[in-house]
Amino acid sequence: MNLSDAMNIAQSSLASNSAQISVLTRNIAGANNPNYTRKIALVTTANDGASQVVSVGQATDQALFTSMLNSSSDAAAATALSSGLSQLQQTVNDTQSATSPSALISNLSNALQQYAASPSDTTLAQGVLTAAQSLASGLNSATTTVQQVRSQADASMASSVNTINSLLSQFETVNNTIVAGTKAGTDVTDAVDTRNSILSQLSQQVGITTTTSSNNSMSIYTDSGVTLFDNIPMSVTFQPTSTYTASTVGNAVYVNGIPITGSSSTMPIQSGALAGYANLRDNVTVTYQSQLDEIARGLIDNFSESDQSNPATLPTAPGLFTYPGAPTMPSNGVNPGLAGTIEVNPNVDPSQGGSLSLLRDGGIADPTEAGYDYNPTGAASYSGRIQQLISNLSQTMSFDPSAGPDTSDSVTGYAASSVSWLEAAYQNADNQNTYQTTLSSQASQAYSSDTGVNLDDQMSQMLDLENSYQASSKLITTINSLFSTLFQSVTATS
Amino acid sequence: MTMLTPYISSTGMSTALQQSILQMESQLSQANTEVATGKVANIGLALGANTGQYVSLTEQLSGLQTITNTNNVVATRLSATNDAMTDILSTAQNFLNTLAGDQNGQTTGAVMQQQATSALQSLISDLNTNVGQQYVFGGVNSSVQPMTDYSGSTAQQAVASAFSATFGTTQSGSGVSNISSTDMQNFLDTQFAGLFTGSSWTTDWSSASSQPIQSRITSSEVINTSVTANDPAMQQLTEAYTMVADLGLSNLSQGASQAVISTATQKLTSAISELTNLQAGVGTMQSQVTNANNQISIQTNVLTTQIDNLANVNTYQASTQVTDLTTQIETAYSLTEQLHGLSLVNYL
Numbered sequence: 001m002n003l004s005d006a007m008n009i010a011q012s013s014l015a016s017n018s019a020q021i022s023v024l025t026r027n028i029a030g031a032n033n034p035n036y037t038r039k040i041a042l043v044t045t046a047n048d049g050a051s052q053v054v055s056v057g058q059a060t061d062q063a064l065f066t067s068m069l070n071s072s073s074d075a076a077a078a079t080a081l082s083s084g085l086s087q088l089q090q091t092v093n094d095t096q097s098a099t100s101p102s103a104l105i106s107n108l109s110n111a112l113q114q115y116a117a118s119p120s121d122t123t124l125a126q127g128v129l130t131a132a133q134s135l136a137s138g139l140n141s142a143t144t145t146v147q148q149v150r151s152q153a154d155a156s157m158a159s160s161v162n163t164i165n166s167l168l169s170q171f172e173t174v175n176n177t178i179v180a181g182t183k184a185g186t187d188v189t190d191a192v193d194t195r196n197s198i199l200s201q202l203s204q205q206v207g208i209t210t211t212t213s214s215n216n217s218m219s220i221y222t223d224s225g226v227t228l229f230d231n232i233p234m235s236v237t238f239q240p241t242s243t244y245t246a247s248t249v250g251n252a253v254y255v256n257g258i259p260i261t262g263s264s265s266t267m268p269i270q271s272g273a274l275a276g277y278a279n280l281r282d283n284v285t286v287t288y289q290s291q292l293d294e295i296a297r298g299l300i301d302n303f304s305e306s307d308q309s310n311p312a313t314l315p316t317a318p319g320l321f322t323y324p325g326a327p328t329m330p331s332n333g334v335n336p337g338l339a340g341t342i343e344v345n346p347n348v349d350p351s352q353g354g355s356l357s358l359l360r361d362g363g364i365a366d367p368t369e370a371g372y373d374y375n376p377t378g379a380a381s382y383s384g385r386i387q388q389l390i391s392n393l394s395q396t397m398s399f400d401p402s403a404g405p406d407t408s409d410s411v412t413g414y415a416a417s418s419v420s421w422l423e424a425a426y427q428n429a430d431n432q433n434t435y436q437t438t439l440s441s442q443a444s445q446a447y448s449s450d451t452g453v454n455l456d457d458q459m460s461q462m463l464d465l466e467n468s469y470q471a472s473s474k475l476i477t478t479i480n481s482l483f484s485t486l487f488q489s490v491t492a493t494s
Numbered sequence: 495m496t497m498l499t500p501y502i503s504s505t506g507m508s509t510a511l512q513q514s515i516l517q518m519e520s521q522l523s524q525a526n527t528e529v530a531t532g533k534v535a536n537i538g539l540a541l542g543a544n545t546g547q548y549v550s551l552t553e554q555l556s557g558l559q560t561i562t563n564t565n566n567v568v569a570t571r572l573s574a575t576n577d578a579m580t581d582i583l584s585t586a587q588n589f590l591n592t593l594a595g596d597q598n599g600q601t602t603g604a605v606m607q608q609q610a611t612s613a614l615q616s617l618i619s620d621l622n623t624n625v626g627q628q629y630v631f632g633g634v635n636s637s638v639q640p641m642t643d644y645s646g647s648t649a650q651q652a653v654a655s656a657f658s659a660t661f662g663t664t665q666s667g668s669g670v671s672n673i674s675s676t677d678m679q680n681f682l683d684t685q686f687a688g689l690f691t692g693s694s695w696t697t698d699w700s701s702a703s704s705q706p707i708q709s710r711i712t713s714s715e716v717i718n719t720s721v722t723a724n725d726p727a728m729q730q731l732t733e734a735y736t737m738v739a740d741l742g743l744s745n746l747s748q749g750a751s752q753a754v755i756s757t758a759t760q761k762l763t764s765a766i767s768e769l770t771n772l773q774a775g776v777g778t779m780q781s782q783v784t785n786a787n788n789q790i791s792i793q794t795n796v797l798t799t800q801i802d803n804l805a806n807v808n809t810y811q812a813s814t815q816v817t818d819l820t821t822q823i824e825t826a827y828s829l830t831e832q833l834h835g836l837s838l839v840n841y842l
Contacts, residue, residue: 031504038503089538092545102546106553110560117564117709120628120637380637381628381707387716413550420546427542441513445506452503459838 005048007479012050013472016043017465019053024458024465031453034444035197038453039189058189059451068443069199073207073223073271075433075440080156080276081284082433085426087149088288091142092419101142101295102415104135105393109412112390115359120380125356132320132344139296143340146289147244153281154250157261158240160205160274161253167202168220168233174198175218175229182216200444202228206260207271224267226255246289246337250281284425290403291418292339296323297330298399298411300342302392304329305362307371314372317365320345320389327365333400360386507833515826522819528812533805541804548804555797557713558790565783565790568709568719572780575630575721578620579773583766585620586731589613590762593738593755603744603751610738610758614644617731621702621723633703633722640702640723644736649689649698653740656685665742675749682737682757690733699732700724711786719779727768734761 023041030036038059092100111131115124181188207223220229252262259265261278307314317327346352362374374385405421527535534540628636663669702723709719
């Protein structure tokens with residue numbers, strides 16, 4: 001060991017200090033970036049005792065990262081479903097304002113009860129007509145809302161698929177950089193941060209799992225096991241449908257030709273916004289529409305008119321509530337879109353040339369057929385038919401089991417059950433949403449806390465580095481003065 | 495040797511606070527709504543699958559309120575019916591007394607004729623009682639006045655033609671005094687009595703429907719809530735009044751006149767007893783409506799309690815929550831400020 005060695009070591013210390021300060025600066029710059037992971041300069045001691053920065057590592061926690069990805073997929077799916085259901089819930093609205101089909105049916109029943117008490121009063125007949133019209137238009141607009149929610153979900157799926165494709169192509173670039181950098185031994189930590197950030201964005205769209213190969217290349221699979229990226233991105237395709245009616249079936253999303261949503265899919269995705277929207281578009285809204293259609297069928301059925309003459313020759317036909325398929329009665333079971341086309345028969349609407357008294361007397365189905373007249377003498381206070389209509393509303397009939405929520409109930413009870421069904425789904429989705437969002441934000445916070453930058457920590461390291469830099473400089477000055485002393489004595493003696 | 499210390503990044507530290515503030519603020523807005531309305535902020539979210547029950551209960555309640563309103567309409571009609579019947583009954587009773595007076599020889603035929611005419615008018619006017627646009631004795635055919643004034647009516651013509659067909663003279667003709675007691679009795683029991691029943695009644699006298707008005711007075715109970723002018727008691731009363739008023743009583747022989755008066759007395763007695771029953775029936779209807787209203791009011795209380803149990807919040811609890819949340823949020827604000835001041839940079 002000699003003074004020149006000491007000088008070399010002190011100089012290497014300065015160099016390594018500078019390198020560490022440069023890493024520290026990067027850390028401070030990235031302190032507020034949630035996707036930035038803390039970089040660590042890896043310092044080793046060389047054979048001669050000099051210290052050097054050999055590489056830059058990064059703080060990482062694979063377990064936390066995976067749980068963050070999973071929870072963000074689950075949260076995105078729950079949010080998609082919950083926001084859709086909250087729109088559907090508007091058809092029920094706040095239960096206090098009478099806009100739900102259930103409340104509108106009850107209004108109609110009250111109007112009928114009032115009319116039954118004074119069947120000669122045209123004002124009350126007008127009340128029944130108005131209540132019936134609000135009910136029909138309530139069902140029409142509920143159908144419009146449901147189909148709008150479906151069409152929005154379809155558009156969101158399209159935009160989600162675009163995002164996925166764009167993220168996968170970005171992923172390819174970054175992944176190539178990492179593979180090449182790893183092979184060359186350069187610092188790829190910032191590229192890894194970028195790749196992780198892309199993964200976390202991707203996980204919001206679709207649930208994913210990943211594997212990393214020995215050359216640091218990463219492959220991505222959907223949570224159902226379909227490959228999304230393996231050296232090259234797979235093409236994710238989707239044909240959007242812009243207009244939805246009750247009978248429209250939305251297209252599936254395909255990865256390399258394999259369906260990952262819809263009933264035809266054998267490997268359907270479970271989480272991510274895409275899965276949430278697909279569930280909303282293909283299941284929840286379809287079931288709710290079926291319930292609305294069943295309510296409409298129940299109403300047409302309850303208010304239908306039968307031939308009163310003996311023997312009866314005319315078929316039973318839609319009365320107060322009718323639809324484009326009249327005079328045939330709607331078939332049993334779900335008639336897709338019936339709630340969208342149900343209307344009040346123009347025969348009772350004075351503004352369309354009809355007569356209000358048909359509400360009391362019957363004959364709405366066909367005023368020209370005497371058979372449908374329940375009150376042939378035209379008695380002004382005849383309330384029999386109105387009473388019959390009131391009891392019909394609470395009479396048990398059978399409903400299509402595929403629509404849930406009831407198979408045998410009165411139309412009033414069925415409408416209330418439908419409110420329960422929707423609100424239960426909404427409450428469940430909202431709870432899931434709150435829970436998954438909290439979980440996801442905790443997971444990303446845990447990951448960020450663990451791998452992010454603490455400014456105080458960096459500042460105290462900076463103080464260490466500063467001290468060490470000062471000490472090294474002092475050493476160099478001291479060695480320098482030692483050499484000077486040596487040279488002076490050498491000059492003096494010679 | 496490295497010491498293992500728990501690590502937290504600077505963003506981690508501040509986002510934790512940010513998120514808890516956001517969460518508390520959304521809770522605060524919900525609690526404020528609950529304090530203001532006294533009901534849960536979002537019924538669907540709070541009740542979930544029970545919302546249907548809430549909706550049904552609310553609808554049952556509004557249904558009951560409607561029935562209470564319509565029961566008032568029914569009660570008004572029944573009360574008008576009852577008043578009219580009290581009047582009919584007292585007129586009948588008075589006239590019966592007049593007839594009894596004649597049997598004692600105190601009242602002349604002309605006076606009785608006059609009284610019978612006015613009793614008939616009073617009956618017709620009572621039977622034409624209306625509430626709003628509804629004739630209460632009209633049955634379901636409530637839009638048409640049930641009875642028309644006797645003078646000049648088809649009923650009067652029918653009586654006149656039956657009289658002349660039987661006796662060959664008009665009621666005021668000179669031959670009237672020759673009608674025997676037996677002939678008169680025979681006429682009263684057959685041709686004349688026939689004018690007040692069946693299709694003769696509904697053609698000549700009454701436009702009412704025999705079908706009474708039916709009303710739903712509770713959610714499950716539908717009852718008859720009117721008396722019609724076609725009731726036999728009304729027919730008998732009309733018959734009794736008409737025979738005294740329009741068979742030329744003052745000109746009849748003593749025997750024939752006695753036949754008229756005793757038949758009228760019989761008819762009246764029977765009519766009065768039937769009217770009493772009928773009025774008792776109206777009383778029953780009125781008490782049915784009152785009972786229904788009482789029952790509805792009990793049901794309303796039960797339903798209101800159930801609805802409140804489902805949807806109401808304890809406002810005391812909610813307002814305590816508002817206070818607590820406000821304190822918590824303020825603490826979080828001051829913590830945020832302190833955390834931002836807490837940086838090593840400030841001491842370098």
